[in-house]
Amino acid sequence: MKEWFTVAELLAADLPDMPADASGYSRYIGLHGWRLQPEKARKRAGQKGGGYEYHLTLLPVPARQRLSLILALAADEERSEKDRRRKSRWNAFEALTADQKMVCEDRLKALRNAYELTSAGLGRTNAMKAAAHLAGVSMPTLYAWDKLIQGIDREDWLAALAPSVRSKTGAGQKIDEDAWDFLKSDYLRPEKPTFSACYRRMLKVAKRQKWLSIPSEDTCRRRFDREVPRAVQVLARSGKDKAKTLFPAQRRVRTHFHAMQAVNMDGHKIDVFISVPWSEKPIRMFLVCIQDLYSGKIVSWRLSDAETWEAVRLVIGDMVEVFGIPDDIYLDNGRAFASKWISGQSRTRFRFKVKEEDPQGLLVTLGIQPHWTTPYSGQSKPIERAFRDLADNIAKHPYCAGAYTGNRPDAKPENYMTRAIPLEGFRMHVAAQITDHNAQEDRRAAACAGRSFDETFTESLANPSTIVRWPTAAQKSLWLLASETLRTKKGSGEIHFQGNRYWSRDLNAISGAKVTIRFDPDKLHESVRVYDLDNRLICEAACIADTGFDNVDAARQHARTRRDYAKALQAQREAHTKLTAAQLADIIYRGEPTAPGKSKPSRPAVTRLATRGSTAPRVETDAISDDEFLASFSNAVARAADSASILEFPRSGNGPAPASAGRSHEPKRRSYGSRQKKGGSDPAR
Incomplete structure (x- = not known):
């Protein structure tokens, strides 16, 4: 300091x-x-x-x-500046060509010779003269080299002796900024125009816009490459996906796993025409596979006409039944894989609307943790790399000659669509190729070390430290069935699903409640298993078939079933009600001093006579309804209309009865006559 x-x-x-x-x-x-x-x-x-x-x-x-x-x-600050100058010198040295670096070494060798002669006792002038003669240069040139290294550390002399090379990139030539912006904007487009075409358009516009100082095309091209990074050019002209390839891919190590600890799953559309029973025209099918991450072995696969949750469920079921339950599974966030029937109630499920009453998906039920990856990403799912081999081995096999579609619309073979492979034959072909894929030796993966996928997988499973979970019988019934949440019908509690009805006697107790049913989509006419929302088994409900309106046998069978159901209910009632009403009453009143229905009268100690006051007590009468009043009134009118039921008062004396207006004596004689016919006595006698 x-x-x-x-x-x-x-x-x-x-x-x-x-x-x-x-x-x-x-x-x-x-x-x-x-x-x-x-x-x-x-x-x-x-x-x-x-x-x-x-x-x-x-x-x-x-x-x-x-x-x-x-x-x-x-x-x-001085040290920082010194480090900056040192870094700048070495950067300039690294940018030199091999011949230019040889020039630096020759210069340093000449100066070292001069310094060694000076150390040996020779004068500086004579030493410099001798060193210049050995190097084949003049004395002023050697002194100029010596000046370049003054004040510089000895380890930096080589970089300090770098020759000053005149730039051949045209950096000293200027170009009008408007013309330069026009040229860059025209070239950096997705249409990928050539640089020459862009340069010609720029010259045409420069004449009209009076843009001056336009260098040659080669000069502009060198400046463009120098100022615009290649990654920017690729992004602007080829897109983001192409630009991502300029960044080194992440290398993920899988040797810390063991067999069946983690798997990854995906689907691939096979480039082969296949004839299927449900379609008149040949179709292309999807190959849905699960790969063990540690060994790379394909542990299960299925062919499907689409990537559906049913196919995903079946592939997972095949893996679980044969090799056990993994701890983790890696799959992309597609509609089939993120279906609520596969990953329902998963905390990391970010697709569709999540509801509390959603059924537990297959992965959650089996305790498999799903991990969502980037679609079409080989770094995220190694099975993408396996599909590249399988697509070549399956689609381009001689067995599929004439049925190969090509991997692009513009890459169709000459024998395009000359035949289609039968479904069963193609399934046999895929099985054989996957078997060969797993058995192929000399694999270069770190876990394989020259072995096949099968050998690596088997060796890991045989290791005592490898622990694989196996499904119970109840779990098998879960992964074999899909699930759906719905509400039972009120009353009987029957379940309506996919046009079918399912019922069991145990559903009476939960009529109108929400339940989860597990079923086989391929066998909807079989029984379904009914669970509550906490995944507790309630019953197994059978499918109720519809019958024709005039089917007498079906009606008779239904009536017999209903009678059996009623008898069973009656038997259950009798089993639960072991005491009759009389027995219950006898138990209740057993030991009582007075029998039921005979009450003992009781009187007060002081009694008095009832006296009537000045006002008579009001007698309460029961009111009658309007219907009773109308009925009584109608009966009275009917009796009054019947003349035979009217009795006349007897006349006093022997004089004639006074005539009544509107009444004749004929009805009286008929009345008496009628009474005599009936056996009655005449009142006049």
Whole structure:
């Protein structure tokens, strides 16, 4: 660290507790007797104008601390600048060609010869002359090389001796900024125009716009490549997917797994025409596979006409039944794989609307943790790499000659669609190729080390430290069946699903409630298993078949079944009601002093006669309804209309009865006659 300073340097540092100008410093130095201390004040040597230098210890403590801080910052800045210049020199050296680097080494060799001769006692001039003669250069040239390395560390001499190469990229030639922007914008388009076409269009517009200073096409091309990174060119002209390939892929190690600890799953559309029973025209089918991540073995697969959750369920079921239950599964977030029947109630399921009443998916039920990956990504799913081999081995096999579709619309073979492979034959062919794929030796994967996928898989399973979970009988019934949440019908509790009806006697207790049914989509006419929303088994409900309206046998069978159901209910009722009503009454009143229905009268100790007051008590009468009143009134009117039921009062004396208006005596005679016919007595007698 520097210890001696002039007055000018102290003024530039602006130290605390010190004067602010040169005259103030002169008075301060004389007052404190700095020059009277020869060990701390000295004359400047070899400098014009003379003057004094003063030691750091003459300053007061605050000024000394401030000056030390300034010196430390200056030293750091100097080191940074030195490192920057050193890095710049070596970057320039690395940019040289091999021939130019040989020139640097020859220059350094000539200078080393001169320094060795000087160290041996030869004069500097003679040493430089001898070294220049050996190198075949002139003395001024050797002195110029020596000047290049002055003040530079010895380990950096080679980079400092780099020749000054004139740039051939046209960096010194200018181009109008508007023309340059036009050229770059025209070239950086998805249509991928050629640079020559863009340059010609720029020249045409430059004449009209009066753009000056237009260099040649080669110069513009070199400047374009120098200023616009290649990644930017690829992104603008080829898209994001192509630009991603410029970044190194992540290499994921799978050797820390063991067999059946983690698997990955995906589907691939096979480039082969297949004839199927349900379609008149040949179709292409999907191959849905599960691959063990540790060994790379294909552990299960299925052919399907589409990537559906049914196919995914069956492939997972095949794997679980044969090889066990893995801990983790890696799959992309497609509709089939993220279906609620596969990953329902999974915390990491980010597809579709998640509901609390959603049924537990197959993966959640089996305790398999799903991990969602990027579609069409070989780094995320190694099975993408396996599909590349399988697509070549299956579709381009001689067995599929004439049925191969080509992997692109513009890559159709000459024998395109001349035949189609039968479904069963193609399934046999796929099985054989997957078997060969697993048994192929000399695999270069880290876990395989030259073995086949089958050998690696078997060796890992045989290791005592490998633990694989196996499904129970109840779990098998779960992965074999899909699930759906719905509500039972009120009353009987029957379940309506996919046009079918399912019922069991146990459903009466949960009529109108939400349940989860598990079923086989391929066998909807068989029984379904009914669970509550907590995944507890309720019953197994059979499918109720519809019958024709005039089917007498079916009606008779249904009536017999209903009678059996009623008898079973009656038997259950009798089993639960072991005591009759009379027995219950006898138990209730057993031991009571008075029999039921015979109450003992009781009188108060003091009695009195009931007396009638001045007002008669009001007698309450029961009110009759309107219907009773109308019925009584109708009966009375009917009796009044019947003349035979009217009796006349007897007449007093022998005189004739007075005539009544509107009444004749004929009805009376008929009335008496009628009574005589009935055996009655005549009142006149």
